Amino acid sequence: MNKNIKIATVGGGCFWCTEAVFEEVKGVEKVVSGYMGGTVPGRPTYREVCSGLTGHAEVVQITFDANVITYQDILVIFMTTHDPTTLNQQGADRGTQYRSVIFYHNEEQKKTAKLVLDELAVYFEKPIVTEITEAQIFFEAEKEHQDFYKNNPDYGYCTFVIDPKLSKLRKLHSDKLKDV
DSSP states (O other): OOOOEEEEEEEESSHHHHHHHHTTBTTEEEEEEEEESOOSSSOOOHHHHHTTOSOOEEEEEEEEETTTSOHHHHHHHHHHSSOTTSTTEETTEESGGGOEEEEESSHHHHHHHHHHHHHHGGGOSSOOOOEEEEOOOOEEOOGGGTTHHHHOTTSHHIIIIIHHHHHHHHHHOGGGBOOO
């Protein structure tokens, strides 16, 4: 079967969390942590993005096989494994760099993103604040931020913040996970 490779870019708070979630999803070929959506020219650093002054969001760029998992499924998993109702915040992480955002790469993705947000809105007590924004230049994060959870599973942030997200993923989307 020929692969139908597509790209999705989303930000749901700290990119370590979102990366860990999508690394377990069937059909996902690659997940890269990075930055998108800023106004400062040039390649931003982690420290600069964390300052909140560059306008970038921490995001992951997901390369997936659309013959195995749909873009809509990617977005449903994304929306149900972070809190899309908190503006510029995920848990203790606060600032525009932690905003909930879907960066679309074409009009079809934009339309799908709006549809998914509309369909899921009824499941949340508060309004969804996830931005839907045209994709911009993606800047890959520094090497130490790639595969962070996989390389540091016992790190405090991983056990207290990422592990619960992975439990939620496994409970809600067990049919979409890679065979271990």
